[in-house]
Amino acid sequence: MVRITEDMVRKRSEHNEMQISTLEEISLHQQDIERLEYLDKWCRDLKILYLQSNLIPKIENVGRLKKLEYINLALNNVEKIENLEGCESLKKLDLTVNFVGELTSVESLKGLYNFREL
Template sequence: MVHITEDLIRRRAEHNECEIFSLEEVTLHQQDLEGIEHIERWCKELKILYLQNNLIPRIENVGRLKKLEYLNLALNNIEVIENLEGCESLQKLDLTVNFVGLLSSVESLKHNVHLADLYLVGNPCSEFQGYRKYVVATLPQLQRLDGTEISRSERIRSLQGLEEVRKEVRKQETEYLKRRAKEREEAGEEAGHKERTPGFDGRWYTDINNTDPGLTATWKTRRGQRR
């Protein structure tokens, strides 16, 4: 497992004379990171944080970055939008091509009053019927969703019939979670079989949240296209 270390951040802070405590921008993309740690303790002045193209499964340990304006977590393994309430200055959040299936978790962004840009394209939830209408109605502070401007008329329309859209979203979330549970169960059975296979050395070289082979292939294809 690759960790975020002080040495790693210092190497990425050459433009700041390797001084990490006053850093306003740090790039940690394509490092095979499997978690977010230490950054909010070491880099409290951060305004821009690039963490795209890693293996991060959760948004965590960034809530004390009060000055953070832009967080890029595209091409990771994130399933839920969470733990960003403390990012008071957040203006742009990029979650392109992750595994967010709980569309209702966008409600956790209501308190990020400066959030103007949100990217969720390439996530399972972006395929839900009523996706855009739900997000636009839920987050009145947004100006753009997936790069497309939100007009005043669209915002007004999004509020019409919102309860029905909300019910439909919940239904689709439930169906999605059932599929994910089945995928994980099948992936677990496959893993168990592989471990019992003669010659297996006990090491795993691919771990994309125990995702089914089809979804993994899609993720890898999209990831390769965006490098």
């Protein structure tokens, strides 16, 4: 199981002088990541999060990312849209080529004031 590590995040934050606490954008695509974790603790200022082409089955641990505007989860294993209520600034969610089967889960996005595109 590939997990998100602090070292992985630091290596991907070279444009931010390896500072992860003020990181606004990160690309963790094609890493075979199986769980979305720790970013809500280490990178509270994230606005853009690229996680395409991983093995993530569930949207989780992003509720504290109040500034998150865009999350790309294309080509993962997501089955349900959930746990985004705390993402107050979310405008766009990319779930292209996933396994979302419960369309009622789209209702959870209606409560996000800035949300514009799925």
